[in-house]
Amino acid sequence: MDSLLISLVPAFPLFGAIxxxxxxxxxxxxxxxxxxxxxxxxxxAALSFLFxxxxxxxxxxGEAHLWTWMSAGPFTADVAFRVDQLTATMMCVIxxxxxxxxxxxxxxxDDEKDKDSVWRFFAYLNLFIFAxxxxxxxxxxxxxxxxWEGVGLCSYLLIGFWYENxxxxxAGKKAFITNRVGDFSFITGLFLLFWTLNGHVEAGxxxxxxxxxxxxxxxxxxLVGGLGGAVVTAxxxxxxxxxxxxxxxIPLYVWLPxxxxxxxxxxxxxxxxxxxxxxxxMICRLNFLFVLAPAAMATIATVGALTAFVAATIAMTQxxxxxxLAYSTVSQLGFMFLGVGVxxxxxxxxxxxxxxxxxxxxxxGSGSIIHALHHEQDMRKMGGLSxxxxxxxxxxxxxxxxxxxxxxxxxxxxxxxxxxxxxDSPMFASLPLGAVMPKVLWALATCTALLTAFYxxxxxxxxxxxxxxxxxxxxxxxxxxxxxxxxxxxxxxxxxxxGHTPHESPMVLVLPLAVLAFLSVIGGAFNLxxxxxxxxxxxxxxxxxxxYGKVEFPEGGAMEYVLMVVTLVGIAASVGTAWLFYVKDPxxxxxxxxxxxxxxxxxxxxxxxxxxxxxxxxxxxxTVSRQVLWAIVDAQIIDGLVNGAASAAQSAGxxxxxxxNGKVQAYAISxxxxxxxxxxxxxxx
Numbered sequence: 210m211d212s213l214l215i216s217l218v219p220a221f222p223l224f225g226a227i228x229x230x231x232x233x234x235x236x237x238x239x240x241x242x243x244x245x246x247x248x249x250x251x252x253x254a255a256l257s258f259l260f261x262x263x264x265x266x267x268x269x270x271g272e273a274h275l276w277t278w279m280s281a282g283p284f285t286a287d288v289a290f291r292v293d294q295l296t297a298t299m300m301c302v303i304x305x306x307x308x309x310x311x312x313x314x315x316x317x318x319d320d321e322k323d324k325d326s327v328w329r330f331f332a333y334l335n336l337f338i339f340a341x342x343x344x345x346x347x348x349x350x351x352x353x354x355x356x357w358e359g360v361g362l363c364s365y366l367l368i369g370f371w372y373e374n375x376x377x378x379x380a381g382k383k384a385f386i387t388n389r390v391g392d393f394s395f396i397t398g399l400f401l402l403f404w405t406l407n408g409h410v411e412a413g414x415x416x417x418x419x420x421x422x423x424x425x426x427x428x429x430x431x432l433v434g435g436l437g438g439a440v441v442t443a444x445x446x447x448x449x450x451x452x453x454x455x456x457x458x459i460p461l462y463v464w465l466p467x468x469x470x471x472x473x474x475x476x477x478x479x480x481x482x483x484x485x486x487x488x489x490x491m492i493c494r495l496n497f498l499f500v501l502a503p504a505a506m507a508t509i510a511t512v513g514a515l516t517a518f519v520a521a522t523i524a525m526t527q528x529x530x531x532x533x534l535a536y537s538t539v540s541q542l543g544f545m546f547l548g549v550g551v552x553x554x555x556x557x558x559x560x561x562x563x564x565x566x567x568x569x570x571x572x573x574g575s576g577s578i579i580h581a582l583h584h585e586q587d588m589r590k591m592g593g594l595s596x597x598x599x600x601x602x603x604x605x606x607x608x609x610x611x612x613x614x615x616x617x618x619x620x621x622x623x624x625x626x627x628x629x630x631x632x633d634s635p636m637f638a639s640l641p642l643g644a645v646m647p648k649v650l651w652a653l654a655t656c657t658a659l660l661t662a663f664y665x666x667x668x669x670x671x672x673x674x675x676x677x678x679x680x681x682x683x684x685x686x687x688x689x690x691x692x693x694x695x696x697x698x699x700x701x702x703x704x705x706x707x708g709h710t711p712h713e714s715p716m717v718l719v720l721p722l723a724v725l726a727f728l729s730v731i732g733g734a735f736n737l738x739x740x741x742x743x744x745x746x747x748x749x750x751x752x753x754x755x756x757y758g759k760v761e762f763p764e765g766g767a768m769e770y771v772l773m774v775v776t777l778v779g780i781a782a783s784v785g786t787a788w789l790f791y792v793k794d795p796x797x798x799x800x801x802x803x804x805x806x807x808x809x810x811x812x813x814x815x816x817x818x819x820x821x822x823x824x825x826x827x828x829x830x831x832t833v834s835r836q837v838l839w840a841i842v843d844a845q846i847i848d849g850l851v852n853g854a855a856s857a858a859q860s861a862g863x864x865x866x867x868x869x870n871g872k873v874q875a876y877a878i879s880x881x882x883x884x885x886x887x888x889x890x891x892x893x894x
Contacts, residue, residue, distance in 0.1 A: 210260055210271025215290050218253045218300065219342040222335040225249030230332030239327045243315035246331035250311050250338055254304035261297040265750065270294075272348065279351075283407060286417055291348035295558070295754045298747075299345045299490055302565050306482040307338045309721035313573050314474040316717035317580060330370060334478065337363035341483040345490060349417045350399055353491070357395065357455065360484040361388040367475040368468050380470035387464040391454015398447025405433060405440050423497045427757035436501050437639065445498060445505035449512075452488025458516045458546060462539050463818060469531040473576030476531060480538040481569035486561050489545045496554050496758030507637050507646065510550025514653045517543025519816070521660035525667070526802075526812040529586045530575045533668050537612070538568060540657060547654055548627040551634035551647065552760030555736070555748045560623035563732045567611040567620060570725035574605035577714040577722065578672065582679065588671040595673040597711035600719045602673050607726035609669050613662040613780055619732030626738060628654055628776060629769050633762055655776055662780040666787030674792050677711060739765060 225246045229237060237245070260271065270293035278286045292300070311334060318327050340359025347353040362385075369381025406416040406425065409432055414421040426433060433441040452458065457465035465485065469476050479485060492499055492509070499506055517540045524536035541564050548557025579586055581598060595602040611620035632651040637643035713719070736747035752759075790798050802809040811817065 210263060210268065210292060212271065212273035214256055215260070215271050215273040215292055215346075216275060218256050218304070219290075219339050219346060221249040221253045222246075222338040222342070226332045226335035226339060229328045229335065234328050235325045237328050239318055239321070239324065240315060242328040242331045243311065243318070246335045247308060247311040247315065249335055250304055250308040253338070253342070254301070254308050257297065257300035257304045260292050261301050264292075264294055264297050270296075270753075284403070284417070285415055286349055286351035288352060289348045290346040290352075291420065292346065293754055294751050295490075295493060296345055298558075298562065298750075299486075300342065302486075302562055303338060303341050303345065303482050306565055306569050306725070307334075307478065309724055310334075310474050310478050310482070310569065310573065313477075313576070313718055313721040314472070316715050317472065317474055317576055320580075326370075330367075330472065333363060333366045333370070334474070337367065337478060337483060341487070344487055348419060349415070350419075351417060354396065354399070357451075357487065358392065360455070360487060361385060361392065364388070364468065364479055364484055367479070368471040370471050370475065374470075377470040380464075380467040383467055384464040387461050388454045391451045391461050394447050394454070395451025398444045398451070401440070401447065402433070402444045405444075419494055422495075423757050426497050426501070430501055433498070433501065437503055438501065441498060442502040442505050445495075445502040446508060448491065448495065448498075449488075449505060449509055452491060452546075453512070454488075456485050456488030456542050456546070457539050458488070458512050458542065459519065462516060462520070463822065465539055466532060466535040466815070469529075469535050473531065473572060473579060476535070477569045477572035477576070480535065480572055481565045485538065485542055486545075486565070489542070489549060489557060489561050492546075492549050493554050493558050493754075496549075496755050498758075499549075500552065500758045500760060503637055503639055503643075506550050506552065507640055507643075508550075510547050510631070510634075510636075510646075510650055513543045513546030513548075513550055514650045514657070515543070516540070517547065517657040518653050518660070521657045521664065522812055523815050524664045525660060526809060528588050530578065530588050530591075530668065530672065531572070531586055533588075533664060534568070534571055534575060537661070537665065540661065541568065541612070543657070544624060544627055544654065547631060547650065550636075551627075551631050551650070552636040552762070553627060553630035553634070554755055554758065554760075555751050556623065556626040556630050558751070559736045559747055560627060562735065563611065563619035563623040563729075566725055566728040566732045567608040570608035570722060570729055571605060571612070573718070573722055573725065574601055574608065577601045577718050580714055580718065581711050585679065588668065590679050591672045591677070592675045593673070593677040594711055597677065598713050600713055601722065604719070604722035604726035605673070606669070607729045609665055611729040611732070613665050613784070614658060614776070615780075616777070617730075617733070619729050622733035622736060622738060624658060625773060625776070626736075628658070629765060629772060630762060632768070632772060633765070634760075635762065636760060651772075655772075655779065658776055659779040659783045662783035663787050666784045667791055670787060670791040675795075679711070 225248075228245055229242045233242065233245075264270070270291060272289065272291050274287055274289040276288050278288050280286075311331070314331070314334065318330060321327055321330075337360065340356050340363055342356070343359060344353055344356025347356060365381045365385035367381075368384050369378045372378040372381070403416060410416055410421075410425050414425055416422050416425055430436065430438075430441075433444065435441075453461045465480070468479050471479075499509075520536045520539035520543065524533050524540065527533045527536060541560070545557045545560050545564070548554075548560055550557075575586075578591070578594060578598065578601060581601075582591070585591070607618070611618040614621045614624045628651060631647055631654055634647045637646045640646070734743075734746075737744045739745060790801075814820075
């Protein structure tokens with residue numbers, strides 16, 4: 210691989226951000242700014258696919274060293290990139306899907322009211338791609354952390370893009386602050402790892418470089434305490450703490466559902482191809498470290514399974530189409546962490562890839578719907594759209610079939626592999642309850658898969674089946690379920706859509722949907738299961754990356770097929786139940802909600818997690834900050850000391866002014882008083 214070409218991959222989107230954000234700005238129209246941004250990412254995508262092709266052909270990983278960034282004693286950090294099998298695949302996902310989202314954005318932003326801000330939107334999108342590429346291409350921790358922070362900054366800028374709306378601006382701040390908590394955990398783990406290895410490695414090996422660190426740990430795991438050691442467990446848990454922020458896991462998942470505040474292409478970019486995948490990527494990159502910490506792996510798997518389940522229970526009752534998809538992302542991320550947590554690194558990463566296909570498709574599909582319905586997002590005011598938006602419906606259907614796990618579609622292969630590896634994982638054998646833990650995690654994940662089939666079917670039926678319900682509300686402004694039926698557009702204005710007939714979106718929006726729908730269908734071919742010809746393609750391709758972190762799973766037997774059938778039967782039952790509730794007997798959901806009102810209200814209100822954070826964390830912090838830190842420590846103690854020192858200086862100046870008045874008598878008295886004091890002190894001493 211040519212090092213110059215490697216360097217150009219992140220350089221193109223950075224150049225696009227500079228061109229739109231600093232040079233052209235308002236002089237560039239939506240089409241010009243969008244075309245520049247799309248072209249830059251497409252060029253990066255072309256190079257990324259070139260590198261992937263070379264690696265598939267047997268080429269060695271490529272490297273590009275630009276310059277030494279910092280050096281202090283044994284610590285060095287370079288601006289350098291490394292493209293191996295894991296990196297190249299991730300680069301293709303980021304730039305390939307990213308270029309489709311950029312193209313889609315040209316059409317989606319055509320009704321943006323503030324035309325002068327569109328250049329800013331495309332500059333932010335390009336900067337986001339650049340930061341994510343830094344994160345995955347950097348050959349060392351320091352450069353990864355720059356990208357790690359960069360995607361956090363860009364998410365803040367894009368989620369709060371419509372900052373005139375206070376709720377959307379707050380959503381951006383929420384994402385930024387929540388991620389800072391996780392980032393503190395990540396960098397603390399990095400400090401601990403460097404402090405532990407400092408001075409204990411061979412000359413010529415830099416523990417900040419991933420390739421060198423893998424070799425160091427692979428040769429001598431005792432440097433970090435060996436299998437199950439306290440240091441490696443602490444480091445991995447701290448790194449996972451960072452991942453819970455970026456990849457929205459319990460307890461730091463609360464920012465991601467609110468990330469839908471930004472324009473829909475932003476939601477697609479964040480939820481599918483960039484920021485939320487960084488935590489899973491980081492664990493896969495450090496697989497050689499995590500396999501030495503079974504307790505940390507058990508924590509990752511458990512948190513992943515719980516996050517998947519809890520998010521799915523919330524998605525079941527949400528009425529905003531983007532919010533359903535947002536909680537679906539949180540849930541699917543939980544599946545990914547479950548996969549890597551049980552030791553199935555390739556399986557977890559494979560779900561990253563397939564999820565990027567169908568989730569980008571569904572977010573962009575929802576954007577097509579929202580665009581056609583004049584920014585209406587409430588599914589209760591949709592319905593019958595399959596007749597009016599046939600292309601959007603067909604492509605969205607492909608994503609739906611993939612996410613619920615219909616055999617033959619991409620999501621089936623990645624989800625099913627995670628479920629089987631969870632059931633048969635040897636990862637926790639050395640831990641208490643290590644034998645029963647995989648079975649419990651499998652049961653929780655399988656229940657989540659069934660809930661996914663239900664709430665995604667609910668979304669499909671409410672949106673596309675039946676007749677169009679746009680603007681239907683009673684005299685009091687409530688829908689058939691008694692809920693307020695007021696939609697709002699991106700800027701907070703009413704968007705009831707009265708008198709509007711749904712229509713298909715323009716081709717600039719539909720074309721990316723078609724490409725993603727195709728990938729959602731055939732994506733499973735990248736890693737077919739062992740019982741099909743051409744099996745385990747991604748596993749074989751990724752073997753060099755997981756040389757030191759490979760977990761040996763038992764070969765699948767009859768039980769694997771039994772579990773597969775159980776899952777498929779459950780999914781079919783979930784789809785049938787959703788059809789019964791939302792097509793055949795639409796009055797039944799309200800009756801059930803009334804019967805189980807506490808559960809329904811809890812799910813609808815997201816189990817009051819945000820309110821709990823407000824009560825337990827935010828209110829005490831604000832109260833202490835205002836009533837103690839500001840009112841007492843700052844206003845009284847600190848200001849008192851500063852003001853007191855100033856007053857003392859002023860008093861001393863006034864006293865000196867009275868003495869230094871030019872009168873000889875006053876000077877004589879002062880000299881006499883001073884002499885008397887000195888004489889007294891000498892006599893006492």
